[in-house]
Amino acid sequence: MQRGRLEVIAGTMFGGKSTELIRRVNRYEVTGKSSQLFKPIIDNRYSKEHVSSHDGLIKKVIAVQDYVDLAQRYNPNIPVLAVDEPQFLDGTIVDLCEEHAQRGGVAIVSLLLKDFKDRYFQFKDGKYDASEFLRRADDIVFLKAICTAQESNGAQISGIIQRFDSASEEKQICGQEATRVQRFIDGKVASSESPLVLVGQKEAYAPRCRQHYVFY
Ligand SMILES: [Zn+2]
Numbered sequence: 001m002q003r004g005r006l007e008v009i010a011g012t013m014f015g016g017k018s019t020e021l022i023r024r025v026n027r028y029e030v031t032g033k034s035s036q037l038f039k040p041i042i043d044n045r046y047s048k049e050h051v052s053s054h055d056g057l058i059k060k061v062i063a064v065q066d067y068v069d070l071a072q073r074y075n076p077n078i079p080v081l082a083v084d085e086p087q088f089l090d091g092t093i094v095d096l097c098e099e100h101a102q103r104g105g106v107a108i109v110s111l112l113l114k115d116f117k118d119r120y121f122q123f124k125d126g127k128y129d130a131s132e133f134l135r136r137a138d139d140i141v142f143l144k145a146i147c148t149a150q151e152s153n154g155a156q157i158s159g160i161i162q163r164f165d166s167a168s169e170e171k172q173i174c175g176q177e178a179t180r181v182q183r184f185i186d187g188k189v190a191s192s193e194s195p196l197v198l199v200g201q202k203e204a205y206a207p208r209c210r211q212h213y214v215f216y
Pocket residue numbers: 147148149174175176208209210211212
């Protein structure tokens with residue numbers, strides 16, 4: 001009898017979670033374990049049939065509208081169940097992944113653990129927050145990004161970083177490991193009261209270390 005497990009790839013934005021998810025799915029496929037890879041449709045950043053990682057790896061994916069959609073398409077007989085960005089679904093996704101592992105399957109999720117307010121992501125139905133995956137996991141890896149805050153003569157320059165801006169040769173980015181993500185609206189740090197959906201304003205996110213993350 002095959003031993004099941006729940007693997008959690010947790011981390012911050014820009015930490016390479018999708019890349020790691022695809023890497024693991026590929027490794028299981030090499031050993032003869034077929035997979036089904038789901039991803040909630042949240043925006044049109046990527047093709048709806050593929051999960052793309054920032055380094056260009058792509059993998060065929062089943063794009064789902066919500067948890068119910070996923071549950072209907074889920075095939076319990078396929079050994080590897082992989083879910084990219086499960087924090088955008090209902091909390092029941094945690095239960096489904098656990099059931100899959102209990103039956104001897106491998107469940108792998110790439111999970112955005114915290115929002116820009118540095119709080120655990122709440123699932124859509126409010127059933128759990130993202131930490132529930134950590135509690136139930138057999139294996140957890142936490143992936144960090146690189147803090148891109150600019151420093152000039154030791155002082156931080158606020159705003160969004162143009163990493164390859166040739167005009168900023170004098171300035172250096174922080175380069176520390178980033179465990180948080182800062183949200184910017186129209187180039188300024190967004191307050192925790194700022195609405196999640198913006199109309200007519202430009203928003204951006206950037207990875208930040210402890211020293212450069214601003215609570216606002
Ligand atoms: Zn930093």
